[in-house]
Amino acid sequence: MLDDAIVVVTSDHGENMWEHDEQFNHGETVYQSTMHAICVIRLPGSDAVGTRVEQLVASIDVLPTVLERLGLDLPDGIDGEVIPLDRTAGGFPPRVRYGEATKPAGRLEKGQRWANALKSRCVREERLKYICIPYRHTRELYDTVADPDERANLLADPTPEASHRADELGERLDAWEVLADPLPSHFDEEQREETFERLRSLGYLQ
Numbered sequence: 001m002l003d004d005a006i007v008v009v010t011s012d013h014g015e016n017m018w019e020h021d022e023q024f025n026h027g028e029t030v031y032q033s034t035m036h037a038i039c040v041i042r043l044p045g046s047d048a049v050g051t052r053v054e055q056l057v058a059s060i061d062v063l064p065t066v067l068e069r070l071g072l073d074l075p076d077g078i079d080g081e082v083i084p085l086d087r088t089a090g091g092f093p094p095r096v097r098y099g100e101a102t103k104p105a106g107r108l109e110k111g112q113r114w115a116n117a118l119k120s121r122c123v124r125e126e127r128l129k130y131i132c133i134p135y136r137h138t139r140e141l142y143d144t145v146a147d148p149d150e151r152a153n154l155l156a157d158p159t160p161e162a163s164h165r166a167d168e169l170g171e172r173l174d175a176w177e178v179l180a181d182p183l184p185s186h187f188d189e190e191q192r193e194e195t196f197e198r199l200r201s202l203g204y205l206q
Helices: 059-070 160-178 189-201
Strands: 007-010 039-042 096-100 121-125 128-133 138-143
Touching (some): 007 059, 039 059, 096 160, 121 160, 128 160, 138 160
Antiparallel strands (some): 007 039, 096 121, 121 128
């Protein structure tokens, strides 16, 4: 099977181990400890073994990458871009990637168009990462190369350049947020037993 199969191993998130806000979780912040996930892709017959893609990529890029390898068209409404996996593929222009927290749940969303509208969100463009937490009325800016642990908020005592870049990234983040058009997520009770069975097969339920 491996002679023909594309194998993708990825995770949906990292884990915050008290690096920020003195809490252990993966849903309330958008720092790199949470946002940095793994992704390993094995291509059949490829000479790109061991290649590490240095450019900024995200989980939304996995689908277009696999579809391109399979020679299939990309469906409408897909935001991701193909990851250059071969050594000869070269790079691609700098890209912007966004992220959004899902917690705290159940106490911020009343009256909002989108369930995560007031939660922590971020935008990253090359080495700069801008974080906005609406319900806390806070803004942060980090240089992820010079400060990979995101300890030195460049907006704590900002230079004119830092303020300017934060405003630019903030505008991009606001524009992205307006485009949010999530799929319905109401639970279908008719799928209750099937869902439980799938969770049991994964080890989540006994």
